[in-house]
Amino acid sequence: MGTMPLMQENSGGRQRAPAYRRVLPWIEIALLVAAIPLPWLVEDFWILFATKVLILGLLAISFDMVWGFGGIMSFGQALFFGVAGYTAALIATKLDVTSVLVLLPTAAVTGLLSALVLAIIVILGRRPTTVVFVALGTLTGSYVVERLARGWSYVGGQNGISSLPRLTIGGVEIEEGILFYFMALGILATVYVLVRLLMRSQFGLVLAGIRQQESRIAFLGYRVQNYKGVVFSLGGLIAGTAGGMYAFHEGFMGPGQLGPVLSTQVVLYALFGGVGTLIGPIIGVGLIEIMSYALSQYWETGWPIVLGLLLLALVMFRPTGIMGLLVSDRERVGSFGRPKQAADPVAGTRHEAA
Amino acid sequence: MDVVPFVFDVAAYSAIFVLVVLGLGIIASMMGIFNFAHGEFVLLGAYTVYLVEGTGMPSWFGMLLAPLCVAIVGLVLERLVIRRFYAAPVVAMLGTYAIALVLREGVRGLLGGQFYNVSAPLVGSFGLGHFSISKWRSAVIVITVVVMVGCYLLLVRTRFGLQMRASLENPALARASGISTSRVYAATFALGAGLAGLAGGLMVPIYSLNADLGVPFLIKSFLAVMLGGMGSFEGSVAGAALVGATSAALPWVIKPVVANLLVFLIAIVIVKFRPEGLLSRWRS
Numbered sequence: 001m002g003t004m005p006l007m008q009e010n011s012g013g014r015q016r017a018p019a020y021r022r023v024l025p026w027i028e029i030a031l032l033v034a035a036i037p038l039p040w041l042v043e044d045f046w047i048l049f050a051t052k053v054l055i056l057g058l059l060a061i062s063f064d065m066v067w068g069f070g071g072i073m074s075f076g077q078a079l080f081f082g083v084a085g086y087t088a089a090l091i092a093t094k095l096d097v098t099s100v101l102v103l104l105p106t107a108a109v110t111g112l113l114s115a116l117v118l119a120i121i122v123i124l125g126r127r128p129t130t131v132v133f134v135a136l137g138t139l140t141g142s143y144v145v146e147r148l149a150r151g152w153s154y155v156g157g158q159n160g161i162s163s164l165p166r167l168t169i170g171g172v173e174i175e176e177g178i179l180f181y182f183m184a185l186g187i188l189a190t191v192y193v194l195v196r197l198l199m200r201s202q203f204g205l206v207l208a209g210i211r212q213q214e215s216r217i218a219f220l221g222y223r224v225q226n227y228k229g230v231v232f233s234l235g236g237l238i239a240g241t242a243g244g245m246y247a248f249h250e251g252f253m254g255p256g257q258l259g260p261v262l263s264t265q266v267v268l269y270a271l272f273g274g275v276g277t278l279i280g281p282i283i284g285v286g287l288i289e290i291m292s293y294a295l296s297q298y299w300e301t302g303w304p305i306v307l308g309l310l311l312l313a314l315v316m317f318r319p320t321g322i323m324g325l326l327v328s329d330r331e332r333v334g335s336f337g338r339p340k341q342a343a344d345p346v347a348g349t350r351h352e353a354a
Numbered sequence: 355m356d357v358v359p360f361v362f363d364v365a366a367y368s369a370i371f372v373l374v375v376l377g378l379g380i381i382a383s384m385m386g387i388f389n390f391a392h393g394e395f396v397l398l399g400a401y402t403v404y405l406v407e408g409t410g411m412p413s414w415f416g417m418l419l420a421p422l423c424v425a426i427v428g429l430v431l432e433r434l435v436i437r438r439f440y441a442a443p444v445v446a447m448l449g450t451y452a453i454a455l456v457l458r459e460g461v462r463g464l465l466g467g468q469f470y471n472v473s474a475p476l477v478g479s480f481g482l483g484h485f486s487i488s489k490w491r492s493a494v495i496v497i498t499v500v501v502m503v504g505c506y507l508l509l510v511r512t513r514f515g516l517q518m519r520a521s522l523e524n525p526a527l528a529r530a531s532g533i534s535t536s537r538v539y540a541a542t543f544a545l546g547a548g549l550a551g552l553a554g555g556l557m558v559p560i561y562s563l564n565a566d567l568g569v570p571f572l573i574k575s576f577l578a579v580m581l582g583g584m585g586s587f588e589g590s591v592a593g594a595a596l597v598g599a600t601s602a603a604l605p606w607v608i609k610p611v612v613a614n615l616l617v618f619l620i621a622i623v624i625v626k627f628r629p630e631g632l633l634s635r636w637r638s
Contacts (some may be wrong), residue, residue: 073444121622132388132443133629136576137622143573144618151611260573264451271448301463308455315449316438 023327028192028279035185039178047181048249049293053286054184055245060269060281061188061195062238067267068276069199070231071211073131075263076118076138077239079145082258084111084240085247086149089161092248100167100174100183104244111240112233119229128214128225139260146259160254167248176249184245188282191238196278198234207231268307271314274323283322358485364602366491369498370557371598372591375575376505377549379590382579384522384542386443387436390450392575393568394457395547398424399554400563401461404472413559414475420555421548428547432540440539462565474559494556501552502591509587518542522585574601577621583631592632597621 035054039047059081066074084107091097091106122137123129129137150158167174174180198204209217210224218224247253256262273284288307295303318324378392389395399420406416431453439446474490481487509515520528521535521542529535554567561567574597582593597617604613624632 073447121626125626127629129626130629132447133580133625135444135447136388136573136580137626140573140577140618140622144615147614148611267448301459304459305456305463308452308459310452311455312435312449312452315445315452316435319445 022331024277024279024331027326031279031282032189039181044177047177049289051176051181051184051249052246053282053289054181054188055242055249056266056269056285056289057282058184058188058191058242058245059239059266060273060285061192061278062235062242063266064270064275064278064281065195065199065238066232066235068270068278068281069204069207069211070228070235071131071207072123072228072232073135074138074232074235075135075260075267076115076142077235077266078258078260078262079118079138079142080111080115080236080239081243081246081262082149082253082255083114083145083243084108085243085253085257086155086161088244089164089247089253090155092164093161096165098165098168100169103167103248104187104241107244107247108237108241111243112237114240115233115236116229118236119232123232124225124229128218139263142258142260142263146255149255149258156254158255160252160256161247162252162254164248164251164253174248176251180249184249187241187245191241192278192282195238199278203227268311268314270321271311271319272321274321274327275319277321277323277327280321280323287322356485358482358487360603360606362485362487362491363606364599365495366488366560367602368595368598369495370553370560371571371574371578371601372594373494373498373501373553373556374550374571375578375590375594375598376502377546377553378575379579379582379594380505380549380587381543381546383585383587383590384518385440385539386584387439387446387450388443388576388579389546390447390572391431391454391457392546392550393572394454394461395424395428395550396554396557396568396571397458397461397565398427399551400472400558400567401464401554402551403555403558404470404563407472412475413473416472417475417552417555421552424551424554425544425548429540429544431547432543436543437536437539458565458568465563465565467565470563472558472563490559494560497556501549505549506587514538514541574598574617577618577625580625580629581621581632586631589631596632 035050038050042050059077062080063074063077066072066077087110088103088107092103097103118138118141121141122134149155149160155161166176167180174183199207206217206222206227209220209222210227214224243257246257269284269288270281271284272288273282274280292303292307295306314321320329374392374396377395378389381387381389381392402420402423403413403416406419407413435449435453436446439449476489476493479486479488507515509518517528517533517538518541520531520533521538525535528538558567575594578593578597579590580593581597582589582591600620601613601617604616607613608616
């Protein structure tokens with residue numbers, strides 16, 4: 001039962017192995033270069049739109065880290081996103097705190113803690129849990145918390161928490177617009193680089209091994225459950241940061257941001273862009289949000305149907321997403337150590353397993 | 355607290371829930387697929403009854419037709435889509451989720467976001483002491499028991515049941531013995547879908563018809579199947595009865611929101627510590 005990002009491996013991987021061109025860094029640089037002058041080139045509406053894409057992009061890479069690299073199917077990313085957003089929103093409205101230096105770290109830590117709690121229930125423990133159990137457990141968590149938020153009047157019930165104050169930094173309001181855009185871009189870029197480094201480190205190598213064959217890594221003496229718990233919790237941290245930003249960007253936090261609908265939407269973003277590439281999910285967010293916006297102008301009720309058909313087509317015919325068209329399998333899954341090195345442990349295991 | 359309405363309420367809800375879980379459990383056990391579109395199969399069953407009633411025919415006829423229609427839908431989906439997913443449970447989840455989305459939103463478009471009432475074939479209630487018991491709900495309990503026994507006999511006593519169990523136990527050997535596992539899987543999926551359609555048809559007079567009819571059942575049904583242990587018919591039924599009865603009984607005692615949370619939490623924790631299911635010890 002291979003995890004999905006690895007499903008289409010070994011199609012002539014050996015022949016291609018000696019030399020391959022790195023494409024990912026160019027895509028990453030190109031997107032960053034395009035993102036910097038963007039706010040001066042487009043109208044206000046599109047700045048807000050782009051900021052939302054950046055924030056959801058953060059959520060999408062949290063999922064990609066957990067599933068694409070950690071091999072944990074998480075339908076709970078919206079749970080961490082929403083719980084963190086709710087917490088930040090509550091602190092802002094009940095305690096009159098607006099400093100971004102307090103609220104975003106709080107959101108991040110809340111995301112981390114809620115992921116840790118969920119990890120203790122569905123991942124950690126003496127016995128390894130199955131991928132199906134983790135998927136259904138996280139889905140259940142997301143569903144339950146949404147129900148709870150809908151029924152709890154302290155957090156606004158069905159209506160959620162609205163009219164949030166603006167974030168401030170040292171007395172300056174961070175208005176939705178150029179300033180917020182660059183804050184989101186800065187956070188996204190920083191998190192992106194950190195996650196990328198982590199996933200290409202020895203830690204990432206262990207994760208790759210776990211994805212490939214969990215029992216073999218366990219026999220080598222690694223505590224597989226703990227590695228999964230760590231990557232899951234880090235995913236919660238990132239999703240929480242995104243949730244905190246989302247709440248103040250939209251000025252609103254509602255039960256819809258907690259539940260399975262957003263959780264599965266995140267999965268779709270990542271699948272569409274290309275799981276296991278980090279940049280793919282961000283592209284996925286951008287494209288899907290643009291399509292959603294364009295289509296909802298003309299045919300509002302039709303969008304979810306199109307979304308469903310798109311997802312179905314993806315899992316049936318193109319599980320590697322858009323990035324699968326541009327990036328070779330080898331680069332997508334990642335190589336460790338310097339490219340020149342003859343011994344590429346992950347590639348080695350892969351071909352052997354295949 | 356009055357005992358009779360309480361017991362009846364719990365029994366009626368559990369009966370509907372068992373019926374929903376039965377189809378899901380059969381598909382999950384036999385094929386290892388958690389069908390996210392199961393709630394939408396329930397919805398399609400309910401929708402069929404609504405359509406049939408709309409043409410002026412009695413609703414019991416729609417309830418007979420519902421399982422057939424949904425089974426055909428299930429069969430077509432299995433042949434076109436689901437059979438690609440047998441080796442990959444996570445991909446199957448995403449694929450069936452996508453199907454669910456298309457079906458649900460399609461029906462929502464057809465219904466126009468409205469709620470519709472469908473009349474029950476049996477109207478009214480009969481008295482028991484000074485309580486009144488709804489006739490249709492009682493009928494649902496009886497039908498559930500009959501269907502349950504029927505499914506059990508199908509699995510244990512018929513040639514098809516034997517082939518199903520063989521395909522579950524050891525697909526390779528089953529194929530070697532001349533059983534077309536692909537055909538058995540298709541039939542199993544259609545059976546599961548048909549049961550969901552029946553559940554939808556029977557429940558629609560009780561809950562009014564809307565596009566989200568099946569949604570609340572889905573996650574609870576997954577938990578019930580895992581609780582009972584995948585791979586056994588009795589397990590799914592027992593898990594469903596347990597989850598159904600608990601989630602119907604708890605709101606009588608504590609706040610519904612908290613009750614919901616508790617049911618899910620307890621179920622998840624039990625499954626974590628007994629991943630092979632509650633009945634595993636008893637069976638071995």
